[in-house]
Structures are given as structure tokens and as C-alpha cells.
Amino acid sequence: ESGEGKAKAERMFSLMDGFLKNDPISLQKDILDHVEYTVARSRFSFDDFEAYQAVSHSVRDRLIERWHDTHAYFKRKDPKRLYFFSLEFLMGRSLSNSVINLGVRDQYADALNQLGFEFEVLAEQEGDAAQGNGGLARLSACQMDSLATMDFPAWGYGLRYQYGLFRQVILDGFQHEQPDYWLNFGNPWEIERIHVSYAVKFYGTVEEQDLNGGKRKVWVPGEMVEAVAYDNPIPGYGTRNTINLRLWAAKPSDLYDMESYGTGDYINAVINRQKAETISSVLYPDDRSYQGKELRLKQQYFFVSASVQDIIRRFKDSLNDFNQFPEKVALQLNDTHPSLAIPEVMRVLVDEEFLSWKQAWDIVCKIFSCTTHTVVPEGLEKIPVDLLGSVLPRHLQIIFDINFSFMEELKKHFGLDFNRLSQMSIVEEGAVKSIRMANLSIVCCHTVNGVSRVHLDILKTKVFKDFYELWPQKFHYKTNGVTQRRWLVVSNPGLCGLISKWLGTDAWIRDMDLLMGLRDHAGDAELQQEWKMVRRINKIRLAEFIDAMTGMMVSPDAMFDVQIKRIHEYKRQLLNILGIIYRYDCIKNMKESDRRKVVPRVCIIGGKAAPGYDMAKKIIKLCHAVGETINNDSDIDDLLKLVFIPDFNVSVAELVIPGSDLSQHISTAGHEASGTGSMKFLMNGCLLLATADGATIEIIEEIGEDNMFLFGAKVHEVPKLREKAENHRVALQFARVLRMVRDGYFGYEDYFKSLCDSIEGGGDFYLLGNDFASYLEAQAAADKAFVDQERWTKMSILSTAGSGRFSSDKTVGEYAHQTWGIEPCRCPF
Ligand code: 7GP
Structure with missing residues (x-):
């Protein structure tokens, strides 16, 4: 540094009291x-x-x-950095x-x-900061925490929505949505950086210009919007490293002059400019049906374009040779939502940095990786070609060019197998010609990750079978994890203290494998006693919360049986409710002497339905209707309660999970890509009642089948069961409880008709009828285990002890090593 600079720095420092104390x-x-x-x-x-x-x-x-x-x-x-692109981050408090x-x-x-x-x-x-829908978005938040804690040089990039995920309000048992204008009270956790801003282009045309004898493409945009950075510091645990989550907000651009010829004209021009802000105004509330809307496309491109400009600026600050770009940049796409980054990087490198197509393509193929979070084909994004061509004309050309080369490569590989070519093509022909974003991602990414082992199997054998045959080396999985900092240390201080006491260290907060040490003490009466105490205090806290939210008094002596997650047919909240009806019916018809043997239960359900998802909304209403009947039936008393917790979100989860005894993860096998809620419950010593789906299969490997309540068809059995038009194995009990709903036992029979129709006869796609009997058996096994509190507590301790593998630290470590090629960069204290 120059003498002058040094003198200035010294004077600055002398004016400061040093760092904050x-x-x-x-x-x-x-x-x-x-x-x-x-x-x-x-x-x-x-x-x-x-x-x-x-x-x-x-x-x-x-x-x-x-x-x-x-x-x-x-x-x-200046290490290689990871840039994590996600349209959603569910940070909570x-x-x-x-x-x-x-x-x-x-x-x-x-x-x-x-x-x-x-x-x-x-x-x-x-x-809560609710800038996301569900699992995918919360996973991003957990991974940011791990990236910071493990000292990785990483950045998160996303959108700063003015309206987060809607608030759920229940009126007369029906879900209503209220806008979440969360910035109303200010947000101290972000830093507005008005000087960090980029112009983002939309619409317009592509022109050809002569350049040194060759031709080049110039995109002349029809609209410009300014992206302004809002930085959210993400502190690591046990390190000074604090990384950045940079979210972009849309502001009108100054780059265009306005010329107006009258007051009204001027006012309208200003109002029109203001409309630019709508791009980042609202989060789409559907987590897995793709809508094909222009605003959504603009959101995706807006955040991608600003982020890519930011990354390239940072790269050029230190280097100017793009051949070194892949040594400095790893770009991770969280699902296909940010996949426009691929043609965008191509465009910038070719049209603005004047690299050849081949050079640019080589770079692109080295920097991108993606993770897919679903098995549901409706979730796969397809952008209509007309829409893409109008909003991003140059990107459409680039995608066509990428696809052309890809098709040539395919022909060499498979010959003229047109069926295969058309399935694998990035461009889908048909009534509405569209771009398949998943295909684009697979073609251009060096690695495609699934989120659990069985998820990868499904990708290989079904969803992306053709691609797997072409490029088996591209496909991998990293089993999801969650951060123990939020899901144990923040949310369950009691258990956290107890764990540290018995392990003799709190080092597990950075190294979850240490939890295995609890196994040695699982049978210890003293630990069991303390464990039960802590769990009871958490249950009392949850009971108070239920009282405050719903006015219902529940006893902490009962078993708290919880299912909280987005409402979806494949997650089968309906199976849970039908099981509750069955339990209710049994209790009602019991002899007095048998009633004394019943394990009292508080069944807790929570979750939001996408505003346009009719079946999911009906499930919410059914839950309320059934609750209304059960909770007001004096025959039942405290033996059974059904509570719906409204407006489920991250901070509600932090309260509910530590207070649960049993939690349900009961998706039809083959449908839950991973599931991360189960991991949070597991860490907190809550027992799982689950199907062998997603990451549960790996949880079984860690804690053993007899430490949980497993039921239902297995992944490989599901297709065969579906083939049978008539479901032979439907239990009698299933028909009986369904009849109660159909006959209006809980009212609203017309409204519930379509819900009943969806699971009866050959139409029972999610196999509720098939799995019902074994579901009831698993529930009965849970009752039996609960009566023996010593056994239950031991199972609970063993659940926590076996949860180490499901820390996001582990997941992120694997990504860093196997996919991103980044190393820790630890800032000295
Ligand atoms: C979810 C999956 O449903 C869940 O199984 C998984 O644990 C989670 O992602 C994290 O990987 N998917 C979504 O939340 C989602 O929106 C649409 O998927 C692409």
C-alpha cells in the first residue's frame, strides 16, 4: 500500500474503538x-x-x-467460488x-x-422471511448455513420478493390466502446496496452487425429494468466467516430518457416506469405445477441476468482470461428455475466478450451443475417458444443452436431413432412448441444431482432414462440434510444442553457424527429421565401454542402425532385423516373396559395448499370438519383430538418439532424425492411413522427398522399395484371410513365427493386403499410402544443418535468435493 493510504488507514483505525465488544x-x-x-x-x-x-x-x-x-x-x-442460484430461500427468522x-x-x-x-x-x-414455498426453499437456507459454517467461499443469489408466501387464514375450515407484505416493518437483516445494480434487458429484436469481417448478434432490447442488490449476511457457526446471500429487487431503469408532451403524458410515463418493480413483487405459490406465465419467466431471467453480470464483474476484477473462468467459478442451479443462466452465460461470452461459440461452450460445460428436487413430471418446466422468443429473443436462438449440436451428437450415438431424438430434444414439438428446461440443464451441466439415493434411481430408470443411457457419468445424488444449528440449537435448547452434557462436548454442533456417542447411553435410566423431562417441557410449550392458536386445550400426557408439510395428494394427508376417522370410530364403539387401554392422542396437522390446488384445499376442509366432530364429541373426551395448526411456516416448525412424539412421512413410495422434515424430527428425538420413500430409506439404514414404524408398498411394488384396475387389497375398514365421509357424517358431502372419488376404485393413484391396512398396523405398533415409556425413550434417544448423517454439513461437504470443486477459505479471527 502507498504511504498515503497507510496513513489514512491508521487514522481511521485510531478513530474507531476497535471492533465491537x-x-x-x-x-x-x-x-x-x-x-x-x-x-x-x-x-x-x-x-x-x-x-x-x-x-x-x-x-x-x-x-x-x-x-x-x-x-x-x-x-x-481469490479462491474458486461457488455461486448458488435459487429462486427461493426460506430463511425464517x-x-x-x-x-x-x-x-x-x-x-x-x-x-x-x-x-x-x-x-x-x-x-x-x-x-418470518418466507421467500419460498417448501422443501426446496428451506433446503437452500440450510445449505447456506452449512456453507458459511464450513468456511466455503460461496455466494447465494436469488430474488427479493416484496410479498413472500401467502399467509394462510382459516375461515369456517376453509383456507384463505392473505398477502404477506413482510417488509412493512423494515428488515434489519438486509443491507441495501444501491450502488450495486445492473440493467436487465427484455423483449426487442436481435440484429446482425458486421464485426472485423465476421457477423455478430446484437440484442436491441425493448425494455430495461434495473436490478438492485440487497445483501443478507449469513454467519457461520464457530468461525468468523460470514457469507452473502444477494437478493435482487427490480427498480425502474434510468437508462431510457422519457420525452413527454403534457402533464398527463408525463404522469403516465412515470407510472409505467414504476411497473418495472412488479418483477420482484410476488413469489409464485405453487410448488410443483408449472404455469407458463410471462411474469415468472421474467423473474427467472431478471435474477439470472443480474447475478451473471455480478459474477463476471467480480471475475474481471482479478483476471481477464476467460479460459480461467472455470477455475474460479462453480455455478449451481437449484432445480431448473434458474436454468436460463446457461444461455445467458453463452450470450454474454459470445456476444459481449467476443469468445467463439466453441470457447464459450467449453466454459459453460465446465461451470454448471444442477440439482433436481422432484419426480413429478408436471413439475418439469416448459417454456412456450412463442413466449420465450418474445421476452428473450436472443436466448431462444442460443437454445436452438445448443439443441442443434446436441441433436447431431445424438444421431451419431443412437442413429436415426426419431422417438428417442424427440424425447430428448430440448425443444418439444406439439400443439404448443416449448423449451424443456430440464433437458437444457442436463445437456449443459457437467453433473446432475438427485436428493436421495432412491431419487437418483428413479431419475435413472424413469424420468431421465434416455439421458442416463447417454451420459451415465453425469448422474449422482447427494442425500439432503438440514442444519442442526437451526433445527436443534436454536429450536431445542433443552435437548441441545442435554446432548452436550452427555457427550461431554458441544463439538457436535459442527460435527454431527459425534451424536453417535449417545448410543452408548440410550439405555441409561438417568439420561432417559432427563430426556423425558426435556421433551415434556417442549410438549407443554407446544400445548400452550395450540391453545393460543386454536383455543383448544390438549394434555401433554397424550401422544403428540404430527404431520406438517405442504398439502399434496402424494404426501397423503388424506390417509392420515382417514386413519383418524378410523380411530374415532373404534373408540366410539368400544366397551368401557377397553377404553381404558386406549393411548390418548393429539393429532396435529399443518400445511398450506397452493391457491389453485382444489384437492389440497378440500383436504384442509376435511381435516377441520372431522376435527369439529371429534373434538366436540363428549364420548371421546381426551382420548382423541385433531388440531389443524394454521399458517404453518418455519418458526411454527421450530416450535412444533421439538414437542412431537410421533411424526408422519407417509408419501406413496416413489414420490417424495427426499423429504427433509423427517430429518428435523429425527434430530429432535421424535419417532417416525413412515413409508420407505425418499431419504427415509437411508434413515432406516442409520437407526434400524425397529426404531421406527414402517408401513406400505415399496417403491418397486407401486407400478404393479397401480396396473390392477381393481384394487383387490383394499381393506374393509377403508371402505367403511370413506363411506362415513361420503354419507355426510362430517357434513359437506357434496364438497367432499370429488375427494372420495379420487381415491376409490381404479382411480386411487396414490394407493391409499392399498396401504390403509398396513398404515393402521403401524399406528397400532406406535400405540403399543408408547405405553412402554422406557422403550419409547430409548427409541427416541437412538433416533437423535442416528441423525448425524442428515446434517446439511455432510451434504454440502459432498457437493463441494464431488461436484463444485471448491475448498474452504477460512477468514482468520
Ligand atoms: C422438494 C421435494 O418434494 C422434497 O422431497 C425434497 O426434500 C425437497 O424438495 C428438497 O430437495 N421439492 C420442492 O420443494 C419443489 O418445489 C419442485 O419441487 C421443483
Whole structure:
């Protein structure tokens, strides 16, 4: 550095008090300063919410210090970086997670106590950041936490929606959707970077121009929108590393002059400009049916284009030779939503950086990898060619060119097998000619990952069979994982303390394999006693929450049986409800002497239905109708309760999971790509009642079949069972409970008719009838195990002990090593 620069830096440093301090007095001072100057309340009078705001800002200051240091360090070392592209990140709340990862949880709690506040109470003031739908989006959030904790030089990129996932309101048992205008109260967890912005182009035409004797393509856009960065620091645990999640918001672009000829004209022009902001205004609430809407396409391209510009700028800051691009950049596509990044990188390299097509293609083939999260064919995105050609004319040409070369390669490989060619083509012919985004991704990515072992099998043998035959080396899987920081340390401090006590260390927070050490103590009466105590306290907390949300009193002595996840036919919440009706019917018809043997249950269901998903909405209504009958039946009393928890989200999950005894993961085998909820329950010592689907198959390997309640058809049996038009094995009980619904026992028989029709006769695609008998058996086995509390507690401890393999640290480590080729880059403390 120059002498002048150094002198300036020294003077700056002398003006500073050094880094922020974390002793209780310094923290109190910082919090009060934020009350006064940031929140602009008097430090002598502020409420819980204002205290939350001030505390958050003081935590944010600490995040910013580390985030600056991390980026300065990355810049200096210039390692290969991972860029994680996802249209959805389901972050939930940030305060508790941040103070835990920063290692200042206790200091804050003390500081607040001395100011007369309780940390827990303030943490509850925070709203959820719900910038995503379900599993895919929460997985991205867990992986960001692991990337930071494991010191990987990674960036997340996504969209900053003004409206997150809708709030679910239940009126008379029906779901209603309310907009989630989550930024209303400010968001201390993001940093607006008005100077980090890029113009994103849409529409227009492609012109050919002469260039040094050759031709080149120039895209003349019809619309420009500005993408402005909002940075969300992601702190790692036990490290100074704090990485960045950069989300883009749309703002009107200044690049176009307006010329107006009157006041009305001018006003309209301004209003039209303002419309640019709609691109990032709202998250699409469907998690797996593709709509083919223009706005969605614009969202995808908007975030992809801004991110690619950002990455290329960063690359050029240090190097100028694109041949080295693959040594510095790994680009991960979270499902096909960001796959426009592929033609976008081609376009930038060829049209703007003037590389040859071949050079650009070589680079593209080295940098991209993707993960697919579904087996449902309706989930595969297809963009109508007309739409793509109008919004992104140059990209359509590039995709056609990629496809042309791909088809030539295929012909060499398979000959003129037109059937195969048309199935594998990126372009789907037909009534609506479309671009298959999955095919585009597979052609261009060096690696395609599934999210569990069985998911990869299904991709290889069904969904992408042809591609697997062509490129077997491209297909891999990384079993999903979840972060133990949020799903144990933040959400279950009681159990967390107990685990550390018995393991004699808290090192498992960074190394989950250590949990296996609990196996040695699973039979220990003292541990069992303490384990039960902690779990009971969590159940009481959940019971209080249920009371607050629904006005229903439930007893913590009962077994808490939980199914929380998006409502979907393949996840079979309906099977659960029919099982509950069966239980109800049995209790009603029991002799008094038998009633005493019944294990009391509180059945808890929660989840959102996509606004246009009729069957899912009917399932929610049925749950309420059945609950209404059961909960008000004085014959039943405390033996059975059915609770629907409204507006299920990340923070609700944090409360419900630690308080559950039994949790259900009962998808029709072959439909749940992985499932991650099960892993959160497992960590928290909740027993699983499950089908052998997705990651459950691997969970069985870790904890053994006799530590859970397994039932139902296996993946390989499902196709055969479906072939039978008539389902022979449908249990009598199944017909009986279905009849109760049809006959209007719970009211609304007309409304429920189509729901009943969907699972009766040959139409029972998800095999509820087939699996019902074995489902009931598994439920009975759970009852039996629960009576023997010693056995149950042992199973519970063994579940936690076997959950180490399902930490996202493990998943991310495998991705880093096998797919991305990145190394840790740890910022010195
Ligand atoms: C989900 C899968 O349904 C779930 O099984 C998996 O655990 C999770 O992704 C994470 O991999 N899929 C989605 O949430 C989704 O939106 C559509 O898929 C592409």
C-alpha cells in the first residue's frame, strides 16, 4: 500500500474503538444507541418490538464486521467460488440464529435481562422471511448455513420478493390466502446496496452487425429494468466467516430518457416506469405445477441476468482470461428455475466478450451443475417458444443452436431413432412448441444431482432414462440434510444442553457424527429421565401454542402425532385423516373396559395448499370438519383430538418439532424425492411413522427398522399395484371410513365427493386403499410402544443418535468435493 493510504488507514483505525465488544455493558450501550438513533424511540421508553428492532440492529452491526472481513479475505485469496442460484430461500427468522452462530447468545440474554427484557420474548417479535414455498426453499437456507459454517467461499443469489408466501387464514375450515407484505416493518437483516445494480434487458429484436469481417448478434432490447442488490449476511457457526446471500429487487431503469408532451403524458410515463418493480413483487405459490406465465419467466431471467453480470464483474476484477473462468467459478442451479443462466452465460461470452461459440461452450460445460428436487413430471418446466422468443429473443436462438449440436451428437450415438431424438430434444414439438428446461440443464451441466439415493434411481430408470443411457457419468445424488444449528440449537435448547452434557462436548454442533456417542447411553435410566423431562417441557410449550392458536386445550400426557408439510395428494394427508376417522370410530364403539387401554392422542396437522390446488384445499376442509366432530364429541373426551395448526411456516416448525412424539412421512413410495422434515424430527428425538420413500430409506439404514414404524408398498411394488384396475387389497375398514365421509357424517358431502372419488376404485393413484391396512398396523405398533415409556425413550434417544448423517454439513461437504470443486477459505479471527 502507498504511504498515503497507510496513513489514512491508521487514522481511521485510531478513530474507531476497535471492533465491537460483546460484554454485557457494551451490548447494553449499543442496544440503547440503536433505540435512540436507529429506531428513534426514547431510550427511556420503548416496547418489546422496538427492543427487538434495536437488538437486531446491534446484531447486524456485528454481522457486518465479519462480513466485511470475510469478503476482504476472499478477495485477497481469490479462491474458486461457488455461486448458488435459487429462486427461493426460506430463511425464517434471523435473530436467534444469528446470535447463536456469532456465539453471543448468552451475552445478549444477560444484557437484555439487565435492561429488563427477555431475549426469548424479543425473538418472538420477528416475522418470518418466507421467500419460498417448501422443501426446496428451506433446503437452500440450510445449505447456506452449512456453507458459511464450513468456511466455503460461496455466494447465494436469488430474488427479493416484496410479498413472500401467502399467509394462510382459516375461515369456517376453509383456507384463505392473505398477502404477506413482510417488509412493512423494515428488515434489519438486509443491507441495501444501491450502488450495486445492473440493467436487465427484455423483449426487442436481435440484429446482425458486421464485426472485423465476421457477423455478430446484437440484442436491441425493448425494455430495461434495473436490478438492485440487497445483501443478507449469513454467519457461520464457530468461525468468523460470514457469507452473502444477494437478493435482487427490480427498480425502474434510468437508462431510457422519457420525452413527454403534457402533464398527463408525463404522469403516465412515470407510472409505467414504476411497473418495472412488479418483477420482484410476488413469489409464485405453487410448488410443483408449472404455469407458463410471462411474469415468472421474467423473474427467472431478471435474477439470472443480474447475478451473471455480478459474477463476471467480480471475475474481471482479478483476471481477464476467460479460459480461467472455470477455475474460479462453480455455478449451481437449484432445480431448473434458474436454468436460463446457461444461455445467458453463452450470450454474454459470445456476444459481449467476443469468445467463439466453441470457447464459450467449453466454459459453460465446465461451470454448471444442477440439482433436481422432484419426480413429478408436471413439475418439469416448459417454456412456450412463442413466449420465450418474445421476452428473450436472443436466448431462444442460443437454445436452438445448443439443441442443434446436441441433436447431431445424438444421431451419431443412437442413429436415426426419431422417438428417442424427440424425447430428448430440448425443444418439444406439439400443439404448443416449448423449451424443456430440464433437458437444457442436463445437456449443459457437467453433473446432475438427485436428493436421495432412491431419487437418483428413479431419475435413472424413469424420468431421465434416455439421458442416463447417454451420459451415465453425469448422474449422482447427494442425500439432503438440514442444519442442526437451526433445527436443534436454536429450536431445542433443552435437548441441545442435554446432548452436550452427555457427550461431554458441544463439538457436535459442527460435527454431527459425534451424536453417535449417545448410543452408548440410550439405555441409561438417568439420561432417559432427563430426556423425558426435556421433551415434556417442549410438549407443554407446544400445548400452550395450540391453545393460543386454536383455543383448544390438549394434555401433554397424550401422544403428540404430527404431520406438517405442504398439502399434496402424494404426501397423503388424506390417509392420515382417514386413519383418524378410523380411530374415532373404534373408540366410539368400544366397551368401557377397553377404553381404558386406549393411548390418548393429539393429532396435529399443518400445511398450506397452493391457491389453485382444489384437492389440497378440500383436504384442509376435511381435516377441520372431522376435527369439529371429534373434538366436540363428549364420548371421546381426551382420548382423541385433531388440531389443524394454521399458517404453518418455519418458526411454527421450530416450535412444533421439538414437542412431537410421533411424526408422519407417509408419501406413496416413489414420490417424495427426499423429504427433509423427517430429518428435523429425527434430530429432535421424535419417532417416525413412515413409508420407505425418499431419504427415509437411508434413515432406516442409520437407526434400524425397529426404531421406527414402517408401513406400505415399496417403491418397486407401486407400478404393479397401480396396473390392477381393481384394487383387490383394499381393506374393509377403508371402505367403511370413506363411506362415513361420503354419507355426510362430517357434513359437506357434496364438497367432499370429488375427494372420495379420487381415491376409490381404479382411480386411487396414490394407493391409499392399498396401504390403509398396513398404515393402521403401524399406528397400532406406535400405540403399543408408547405405553412402554422406557422403550419409547430409548427409541427416541437412538433416533437423535442416528441423525448425524442428515446434517446439511455432510451434504454440502459432498457437493463441494464431488461436484463444485471448491475448498474452504477460512477468514482468520
Ligand atoms: C422438494 C421435494 O418434494 C422434497 O422431497 C425434497 O426434500 C425437497 O424438495 C428438497 O430437495 N421439492 C420442492 O420443494 C419443489 O418445489 C419442485 O419441487 C421443483
